[in-house]
Amino acid sequence: MPTIDSLNGVESANIDSINGVETANIDGINGDNEVGNPVASRWLIGAASGLMYSTTVANASSGWAQLVDLGSNAYKTIAIGRDGDGAAGKKRWMLHASNNTNEIAYIDADGDMTTAGNWTEVDYTTAYKATDYGPHIVYGNGVWITGGFNVDDGDSQRTIMRSTDGGANWTSIDHDTGSPPQDVSQKTYAVAHKGGNSTLWIMSQGAQIFNSTDNGASWTHRKDLASITGVGGGNANREVRSIAYDGNGRWVAVLETNKILTSDNDGVAWTLQTSGVSGTWSPTCVLYANLASGGLWIVSHQNGRLQKSSDGETWTPIWNNTVGQPLDTDWSTSTIFSMATDHHTIVICGSNGKVAHSADGSNWTVLDPAIDGLTGTTYRAIACDVIAAGRGAAEGTSF
Secondary structure, rough: OOOOEHHHHHHHHHEEEEOEEEEHHHOOOOOOEEEEOOOOOOOOEEEEHHHHEEEEEOOOOOEEEHHHHHHHHEEEEEEEEOOOOOHHHOEEEEEEEOOOOOEEEEEEEEOOOOOOOHOOEEEEOOOOOOOOEEEEEOEEEOOOEEOEOOEEOOOEOOOEEOOOOOOOOOEEEEEOOOOOOOOOOOOOOOEOOOOOOOOOOOEEEEEEEEEEOOOOOOOOOOOOHHHOOOOOOOHHHHHHHEEOOOOOOEEEEOOOOOOOEEOOOOOOOOEEEOOOOOOOOEEEEEEEEOOOOEEEEEEHHHHHHHEOOOOOOEEEEOOOOOEEEEEEEOOOOOEEEEEEEOOOOOOEEEOOOEEEOOOOOOEEEEEEEOOOOOOOEEEEEEOOOOOOOOOOOOOOOOO
């Protein structure tokens, strides 16, 4: 089937919607053509001390440089979405920091991102700072949701904040259903949206999974992972580190000790997958990429490990970093903190100044370092400017 490269002289990568319908939700026009996935025009990485790095090279293979210095905050999760005008609004970058002041910073994608004063900082009324792994700042259907550390207000547990006006104002959401009682020490590492105009969201707090059917305004407890067998060390080893969606009905969640769960009914029930899964690995992120070579799940880990699956059920190592097993000597054992995709390229970032990119999820090119002289820099988060990529389709997915 032929692919539409442009419409009325506008390239498909620059078309966000047609008659109010986002291009990711358009399978064909007059039954004859497909609208291709947009290609990223910017990749953005967050590091310690408020430093942001970026490239405008489509496959992130070169061109990395410092973009802006936003001060002392360490931004540990990044997302692209829109301002408060929904699908008609401007694209907006959103950052979530690990400090307890000015936790949020945002800027419209068409603004001058190189000047710190052009970024708007938002200080939550209470301390909902970001944590590693995730992602746990996500945009979907006009709503922004952040996770992170828990705040105990005496009779409820709150780990998420919600904004409906593009990040200018945030509301603390109480998701404590009381059964089972949530542990105040547990964080929300993972937040995910189903994509498009769906009002379905899934999030975790520690070893508990919740879903929302009203665009994140209220939440229902769905799974207590204390029932997962073969995991020692209590619920701390059952923490959900990341959740993603493939755009076709399947969700994948990864746990602290590399237990992998799938759900085919929007998070109501979860199935433990064991084929090819090593319980000694420690995941940091999961995403789904709809690549030219086929759909692929990728899980990143500490110690430089990667694994893949075409269905979320049977997993094989990409980088095992064990003698006699798949090993990337360029990446070595550096922790992979974050991944992003535009469905053409997957990009990972991590410690020791490293970034790597792949067009098929199996063959990778490592940039070591991505920027000359920054071998000691730890890159905590990455995103591209294709809204919702990593959840199975572009806007209309992280991650």
